[in-house]
Amino acid sequence: xxxxxxxxxxxxxxxxxxxxxxxxxxxxxxxxxxxxxxxxxxxxxxxxxxxxxxxxxxxxxxxxxxxxxxxxxxxxxxxxxxxxxxxxxxxxxxxxxxxxxxxxxxxxxxxxxxxxxxxxxxxxxxxxxxxxxxxxxxxxxxxxxxxxxxxxxxxxxxxxxxxxxxxxxxxxxxxxxxxxxxxxxxxxxxxxxxxxxxxxxxxxxxxxxxxxxxxxxxxxxxxxxxxxxxxxxxxxxxxxxxxxxxxxxxxxxxxxxxxxxxxxxxxxxxxxxxxxxx
Ligand SMILES: [Zn+2]
Ligand SMILES: [Zn+2]
Numbered sequence: 343x344x345x346x347x348x349x350x351x352x353x354x355x356x357x358x359x360x361x362x363x364x365x366x367x368x369x370x371x372x373x374x375x376x377x378x379x380x381x382x383x384x385x386x387x388x389x390x391x392x393x394x395x396x397x398x399x400x401x402x403x404x405x406x407x408x409x410x411x412x413x414x415x416x417x418x419x420x421x422x423x424x425x426x427x428x429x430x431x432x433x434x435x436x437x438x439x440x441x442x443x444x445x446x447x448x449x450x451x452x453x454x455x456x457x458x459x460x461x462x463x464x465x466x467x468x469x470x471x472x473x474x475x476x477x478x479x480x481x482x483x484x485x486x487x488x489x490x491x492x493x494x495x496x497x498x499x500x501x502x503x504x505x506x507x508x509x510x511x512x513x514x515x516x517x518x519x520x521x522x523x524x525x526x527x528x529x530x531x532x533x534x535x536x537x538x539x540x541x542x543x544x545x546x547x548x549x550x551x552x553x554x555x556x557x558x559x560x561x562x563x564x565x566x567x568x569x570x571x572x573x574x575x576x577x578x579x580x581x582x583x584x585x586x587x588x589x590x591x592x593x594x595x596x597x598x599x600x601x602x603x604x605x606x607x608x609x610x611x612x613x614x615x616x617x618x619x620x
C-alpha cells in the first residue's frame with residue numbers, strides 16, 4: 343500500500359528543503375541549504391544523499407536553491423526547474439547536472455510519484471508550488487506566496503497533507519526595523535503570506551481531506567511560533583469539522599519523519615462508505 347514519508351529538513355529564510363518519499367522514490371522539494379548541510383540532515387533520517395531521485399526547485403531565491411546544483415552534481419541527481427528558475431540559478435556547466443525543464447501548470451513523473459506544478463504569486467522569475475501524488479495520497483507544498491491565488495487553491499485541491507507558509511504577523515511586520523522597501527516587498531501581493539491571510543485560507547478554503555498541516559517559512563524577526571499556531575488553531579476551530587494536526591517546522595533541524603498511509607475505505611454508522619485518512 344502506498345505510503346508517504348515526509349520530513350521538512352529546514353524551513354525559513356536561512357534555507358528551505360523538504361524530503362518526501364513513497365518508500366522507494368525519494369525527492370527533495372527545494373534545496374536551500376548548503377550541500378553539506380543537506381547531506382547531514384538527510385543522514386539523520388537514515389537516507390544517503392545518492393538515494394535521492396530528484397530535486398525540484400520552487401524558485402531561484404537562494405533560501406530555496408543554494409545547495410541544489412552542487413548537491414545534484416555531486417550525487418548525480420536530476421534537477422527539475424522551470425526555465426526561469428534555471429536561468430537564474432545555474433552555476434555549473436550543463437554537462438555536470440542533468441536539468442529537466444518543467445513548466446508551471448504541468449505534471450512530471452519521477453518513478454511512481456507524480457508531481458503537479460502550479461504558478462505561485464511571488465517576485466521571482468517563474469515560481470511554482472507542488473502537489474506530490476501517489477495513489478490516493480497527495481501532499482501540497484507552497485511557500486513564498488504574497489497571497490492565496492486561485493491557482494494556489496486549485497493546486498492544493500485534493501491534498502491530504504499540506505505544507506504552507508505562515509511568514510509574518512501583519513502588526514509585527516508593520517512595526518519591524520526592516521527598511522520601508524523590504525517591509526513593502528514582504529507584505530506585498532508578490533511577497534510572503536501573513537498569519538492572517540493563512541488563517542482566512544484555513545477557515546474558508548482548506549480542502550476537507552487535509553489531516554496534516556505543516557506551517558513553514560516563519561520569519562524570525564516578524565513572527566513567533568505561538569502567534570502563528572494560535573492564528574491557525576483559531577481559524578480551524580471557526581471552520582469546524584475535523585481539524586488537521588499542525589506541525590511546526592524549524593530552521594536548524596529536520597521535523598521528525600511523518601509516515602502517512604493511504605486512506606482506508608470503511609463503513610460509517612449509517613452504512614455509508616467513507617474514506618478515512620490516518
Ligand atoms: Zn522567495
Ligand atoms: Zn523563501
